[in-house]
Amino acid sequence: MRNKSIVYSLLIVFYTIALAGCASTPPVVFWKKDNTHYKKAQDDYNKCEYDIKMNKVPKDERTELVDNCMQMHGYRVGSYH
Helix, strand or coil: CHHHHHHHHHHHHHHHHHHHHHHCCCCEEEEECCCCCHHHHHHHHHHHHHHHHHCCCCHHHHHHHHHHHHHHCCCEEEEEC
């Protein structure tokens, strides 16, 4: 009887931990703008990145220009839950 209760206790602990891991997803940190969905932010980011690449900007300057482009479009770094 004691062995069964230990097994049941371990199963309860295992399932509790497993369910807790599934229930909590970390927030996504990305460019964010009020009333704008994550997908739209991704599309705008990709457009900024594409435009900068098409202008043959050196790789070491692209990150700053993409940041400036996103900020020009009203975005700021934030998290999506």
